[in-house]
Amino acid sequence: MLNICGCLVQALPHMTDGVIAAIEATEGGEVHAHKDGRIVITVEDVPGKRASDQIMDLHKIPGVLTVTLTYHHFEDAGDVAAPLTLCHS
Secondary structure (H helix, E strand, O other): OEEEEEEEEEEOHHHHHHHHHHHHOOOOEEEEEEEOOEEEEEEEOEOOEOHHHHHHHHOOOOOEEEEEEEEEEEEOHHHHHOOOOOOOO
């Protein structure tokens, strides 16, 4: 099963750069946008750690005030490996 979670992280504005660096250093974590201490991220399952556990770990990053799950997608990992077929008319 593949889990992808979209989250909004609220950080202390003066600590945003450090929070972003910590998220990007986390396997499975990716920053997509940020402004004024609000950081939009995705977190995915990685070998040995589920996305839900990674989200809980985000709360431990210095400067993080809140982490809110805003989107959750899961699918069978076998579906991800299937090749895409494009139809041409």
